[in-house]
Structures are given as structure tokens and as C-alpha cells.
Amino acid sequence: MVFAKKDVDYSLYLVTDSTMLPPGTTLCSQVEAGLKNGVTLVQIREKDTETKKFIEEALEVQKVCKKYNVPLIINDRIDVAMAIDADGVHVGQDDMPIPMVRKLLGPSKILGWSVGKPSEVETLAKWGPDMVDYVGVGTLFSTLTKKNPKKSPMGPQGAIAVLDALEDFKASWCRTVGIGGLHPDNIQRVICQCVASNGKRSLDGISLVSDIMAAPDACAATKRLRKLLDGIKYQFVDCKLNETFPTAASIQSVICQVSSNRPLVQHMTNKVHQNFGANVTLALGSSPIMSEIESEVSELARIPNSSLLLNTGSVAPIGTLKAAISAYNEVKRPITFDPVGYSATETRLCLNNTLLTCGQFACIKGNCSEILSLAKLNKDKMKGVDASSGKMDVNMLVRATQIVAFQYRTIAVCTGEVDCIVDGTFGGKYKLSSGTAGVTAEDLPCVIIEDGSIPIMGDITASGCSLGSTIASFIGGLDPTGNLFDAVVGAVLLYKSAGKLASTRCQGSGSFHVQLIDALYQLFHENKPEKWSASLRKFK
Ligand SMILES: Cc1ncc(COP(=O)(O)OP(=O)(O)O)c(N)n1
Ligand SMILES: Cc1ncsc1CCOP(=O)(O)O
Numbered sequence: 001m002v003f004a005k006k007d008v009d010y011s012l013y014l015v016t017d018s019t020m021l022p023p024g025t026t027l028c029s030q031v032e033a034g035l036k037n038g039v040t041l042v043q044i045r046e047k048d049t050e051t052k053k054f055i056e057e058a059l060e061v062q063k064v065c066k067k068y069n070v071p072l073i074i075n076d077r078i079d080v081a082m083a084i085d086a087d088g089v090h091v092g093q094d095d096m097p098i099p100m101v102r103k104l105l106g107p108s109k110i111l112g113w114s115v116g117k118p119s120e121v122e123t124l125a126k127w128g129p130d131m132v133d134y135v136g137v138g139t140l141f142s143t144l145t146k147k148n149p150k151k152s153p154m155g156p157q158g159a160i161a162v163l164d165a166l167e168d169f170k171a172s173w174c175r176t177v178g179i180g181g182l183h184p185d186n187i188q189r190v191i192c193q194c195v196a197s198n199g200k201r202s203l204d205g206i207s208l209v210s211d212i213m214a215a216p217d218a219c220a221a222t223k224r225l226r227k228l229l230d231g232i233k234y235q236f237v238d239c240k241l242n243e244t245f246p247t248a249a250s251i252q253s254v255i256c257q258v259s260s261n262r263p264l265v266q267h268m269t270n271k272v273h274q275n276f277g278a279n280v281t282l283a284l285g286s287s288p289i290m291s292e293i294e295s296e297v298s299e300l301a302r303i304p305n306s307s308l309l310l311n312t313g314s315v316a317p318i319g320t321l322k323a324a325i326s327a328y329n330e331v332k333r334p335i336t337f338d339p340v341g342y343s344a345t346e347t348r349l350c351l352n353n354t355l356l357t358c359g360q361f362a363c364i365k366g367n368c369s370e371i372l373s374l375a376k377l378n379k380d381k382m383k384g385v386d387a388s389s390g391k392m393d394v395n396m397l398v399r400a401t402q403i404v405a406f407q408y409r410t411i412a413v414c415t416g417e418v419d420c421i422v423d424g425t426f427g428g429k430y431k432l433s434s435g436t437a438g439v440t441a442e443d444l445p446c447v448i449i450e451d452g453s454i455p456i457m458g459d460i461t462a463s464g465c466s467l468g469s470t471i472a473s474f475i476g477g478l479d480p481t482g483n484l485f486d487a488v489v490g491a492v493l494l495y496k497s498a499g500k501l502a503s504t505r506c507q508g509s510g511s512f513h514v515q516l517i518d519a520l521y522q523l524f525h526e527n528k529p530e531k532w533s534a535s536l537r538k539f540k
């Protein structure tokens with residue numbers, strides 16, 4: 001049987017591994033359970049099996065695949081593929097070169113290649129459409145299934161680079177599957193985030209091993225995966241994600257919700273910020289807890305209206321930070337991420353990039369340098385953890401904020417004399433293959449908040465970090481009917497206005513600290529956004 005390449009469905013691509021079979025199951029029973037419930041492509045990958053047994057197993061699996069009219073791909077072994085007339089082969093960078101494999105297989109068979117970086121995409125593009133039919137993009141996340149991996153996990157950002165390269169090198173024929181550590185808790189985020197910058201393609205499917213092969217109930221496991229793949233919305237927080245333009249009335253409503261819900265704001269933050277952040281949170285009618293205890297993150301996340309502020313000036317062990325991200329994502333409670341000093345040092349760059357691949361953030365906020373670096377627009381290395389000096393071009397700041405919002409599917413906030421806020425959530429919508437239907441970062445809605453310069457804001461500690469406390473309070477206090485963008489914009493507008501008010505009342509930086517808390521308290525409890533001094537406008 002020859003499958004027309006254009007008809008191959010890459011959406012749920014099962015790769016086998018008989019070393020992880022649960023008791024009472026067989027290679028074929030697990031494969032059939034998958035095929036019955038929505039697996040659309042199968043690859044037999046048995047790295048430690050002798051040829052004779054491998055052929056026997058491949059023939060058995062081939063029978064089952066034929067029953068469901070699903071193509072069978074053979075991993076590594078071109079000889080076995082030819083011997084049993086399989087539907088295709090998958091090889092990696094260290095296996096037989098693609099042109100040789102294609103010469104042996106002939107033009108009609110499906111040929112897959114493992115790809116981890118843009119230079120490999122450039123090569124396949126040069127070969128043209130008659131060589132590689134699809135690429136396995138990975139390893140996305142760490143996995144125990146692939147022994148002695150030569151590459152460290154690339155995360156969704158690495159996959160975006162591959163998708164961008166496919167578009168840049170015009171390899172339009174080439175399909176893509178993500179692979180490596182894919183499970184129900186990250187698949188929607190991966191499909192949402194892994195979109196080419198031109199919005200014209202996302203992954204065509206996901207490929208996995210252990211989630212099905214090691215499942216005691218492979219039917220249920222496959223059904224769960226199928227439901228996620230066929231879904232259209234990733235509701236990563238329990239509030240509204242629909243596109244809005246915030247108004248004084250909608251911000252007033254957010255404050256009413258925060259007042260009434262009194263959110264618990266868990267701070268995982270640096271020592272300098274802890275005390276002031278707690279007082280800012282209290283001033284906003286919210287309840288702070290400064291906890292970095294891994295064993296309690298799940299309990300805290302389950303408290304009604306919980307909200308996590310993750311400020312990577314924190315000295316908590318990375319395992320604790322990762323556990324907190326998972327715990328809050330699991331219960332769809334919001335996480336505000338503040339990548340302090342994002343690329344000031346290799347250590348911070350590595351820590352922040354690692355955490356950025358671990359979960360979905362409701363809001364990512366940073367100063368100009370941090371956001372420019374996150375967007376990979378900051379040419380010179382960041383200078384310390386403070387916002388870089390000197391004026392920044394607003395258009396560049398907006399562009400950087402849009403890129404961060406687009407790539408992380410989040411509400412991105414860039415703070416400075418002018419604050420930029422961009423909604424990159426797309427309402428949580430996602431779709432295999434077609435990306436965002438051509439909508440790019442530049443098309444994302446952006447609002448600008450300004451109130452003239454407030455130089456004294458930079459003369460106190462934790463002023464930027466405490467905007468994080470304010471955002472976390474506002475989004476944590478939302479009702480399920482509350483709107484995420486309204487809450488973030490409202491928080492930034494309040495904070496900017498309070499800063500301006502405090503600067504007119506203080507005698508110096510010492511009293512500015514106190515006046516800022518007073519101003520936040522006063523403006524919050526008065527709840528008259530229409531009277532606040534800071535202005536809010538749409539960008540363009
Ligand atoms: C769909 C898919 N993607 C990637 C791989 C990995 O192939 P490779 O790099 O050759 O590594 P091994 O699988 O041979 O260990 C794959 N098999 N399938
Ligand atoms: C074959 C392969 N190639 C890259 S990761 C991987 C194994 C993926 O297994 P799992 O889905 O269990 O993480």
C-alpha cells in the first residue's frame with residue numbers, strides 16, 4: 001500500500017518502545033489501543049532489538065497498521081523498511097545520510113529527519129521537496145526515553161526557530177512534529193507557542209513514546225491526547241482571555257473584584273523586594289505570602305484566587321521554582337513572571353530560559369532591557385539588573401513587547417518612562433499546522449501608558465518588582481468572568497498614577513517609599529480610574 005504523502009496525518013504520531021510496556025500488555029496491544037483511539041502515524045523504534053526479532057515485530061505492527069489504514073515508519077533501519085515494504089523511514093543526524101536513504105527507498109516512501117536547528121533546515125531546503133517529507137523537531141523537553149541524548153532540550157523557543165527556518169528557506173512541503181517529553185500537561189502550550197513568526201505554520205503534530213507505550217490504559221491515554229489535539233482553546237487561567245480595550249469602567253470592575261476576592265499572592269522573589277512587595281500587596285486589598293517551600297506550593301495554588309509572582313531574583317532552588325510553575329498551571333491559576341536581569345549574566349540567562357520553557361505565564365513583565373533581550377533585540381549585553389539608561393525608541397519597545405507576547409502566548413509588559421502592554425494570548429486559541437493564520441506579532445493589540453517621567457521611581461529599591469506584586473494581585477483577584485488584559489492594564493495604570501502622585505508628595509527617596517504605598521492604597525480604595533493621572537492609549 002502506498003500512502004499519498006499529501007494525505008499523511010501527522011497529528012498524533014506514536015513511536016514505539018517495547019522496553020516500557022506495562023504488565024499484561026504487548027507491543028501490538030499498545031499500538032492497537034492507540035490506533036483505535038486516534039493515533040494517525042506509527043513508528044517502530046526498537047533500539048536494542050536484534051534484526052530478526054525486529055523484523056518479526058515490524059511485520060506484526062505492520063498488520064495492525066494496515067487494519068487501521070495508518071502508515072508505518074521504521075526508525076533507523078532502512079534495510080528492515082525495504083524488507084517489509086514499510087511506508088517510510090525516520091533517520092537522525094547521525095544515521096544514514098538522507099540522499100542515500102532516499103535513493104534506497106525510492107520517491108514514494110515517507111522520509112523523516114530529526115532536526116534541532118535552523119542550519120539543518122537550510123540543508124533540507126537545499127535538497128528540495130523530493131528528499132525530506134517531515135521533520136521531528138526536538139528534543140523539546142527532557143525525557144528518559146531517548147538514551148544518551150546528544151542535544152539538550154530546545155523548548156518551544158527552539159521549535160519556533162526551526163519553524164521560522166522552514167518559512168525562511170521556503171520549505172513549504174516539509175511537515176513537522178514536535179517530540180520529546182510531550183504529555184497532556186504541556187501539549188496545548190506547545191501547539192500554542194510553537195508558531196512561525198510569520199504566523200503561517202505551527203507544528204503539524206506531536207510525536208510521543210511513553211505517554212502511550214507506558215500507559216496501563218493506552219486507550220484512555222490516547223483519548224486524552226486526541227481531545228487535546230482536536231481542541232481549539234488553551235484555557236490556561238480561569239478568567240476571560242477575549243480581546244478587549246480596557247476602559248475606566250472595566251478597570252473599576254477589576255478593582256471591585258480584587259477587593260471582594262482578596263487574592264492570595266504568593267511571592268517567590270528576591271530578598272530586597274520581599275518586605276516592600278508584601279506591603280504593596282496589602283495596600284491593594286490582597287494577601288501576600290512570601291513562601292519558597294516546595295512542599296506547600298500545591299496547597300497554596302489551590303487556595304481560591306491564588307496568584308504566583310515569580311521574580312527570578314529569588315534564590316529558591318530551581319526545582320522549587322519549577323514545582324511552583326507546574327502547581328499553578330495545573331489548577332489554572334495565574335503566574336506573573338519577572339525575569340530580573342534576564343541576560344545580565346549567563347547564570348540568569350540560563351535560569352530564566354529554563355523557567356520560560358517550564359510553563360505558561362499569564363503575564364511576563366520586565367524593564368526595557370529585559371524585554372528587548374527576551375525578544376532577542378538587545379544587541380549589547382544588559383548592564384546589570386537595572387533598566388538600561390537613556391531613552392528607548394517607543395516603536396522598538398512596542399516591537400519587542402509584541403514579540404515576547406507572541407512567542408510566549410502571554411500578556412507582555414515592558415516598563416519604563418512609557419509602559420507598553422501587549423496581549424499575545426490569541427484568546428487561548430490554537431490550531432495544528434496553520435499557526436495563527438498569518439497574524440504576526442506586529443498585529444497584536446498594544447496599549448501605551450504614560451504619565452511623564454518619574455525619576456524618583458528609580459531611586460528606590462523594588463519599585464519595578466512591586467509592579468509585579470500589583471499585577472499578580474489584580475489578575476489573582478479576577479472572577480472567572482473577569483478579563484486578563486483589563487486586569488494587567490489596570491494594574492500598570494494604577495501603579496504609574498500612584499508613582500506620579502507619590503512623587504509630588506515626597507521629600508526624598510525615603511518618604512517616596514512610604515508615599516508610594518499610601519498612593520496605591522488611596523487610589524485603589526477610591527477606585528476612580530477616570531481620575532488617575534496616567535494616560536492610556538492604543539498604539540497605532
Ligand atoms: C518522529 C521522530 N522524531 C525524532 C526521532 C529521533 O530520531 P533520531 O534522532 O534518529 O534518534 P533515535 O530515535 O534513532 O534514537 C524519531 N525517532 N522520531
Ligand atoms: C525518539 C525521540 N527523539 C527525541 S526525544 C525521543 C523520545 C521521546 O519519548 P517521550 O515521548 O517518552 O518523551
Ligand SMILES: [Mg+2]
Pocket residue numbers: 075076090091092095
Ligand atoms: Mg536514529
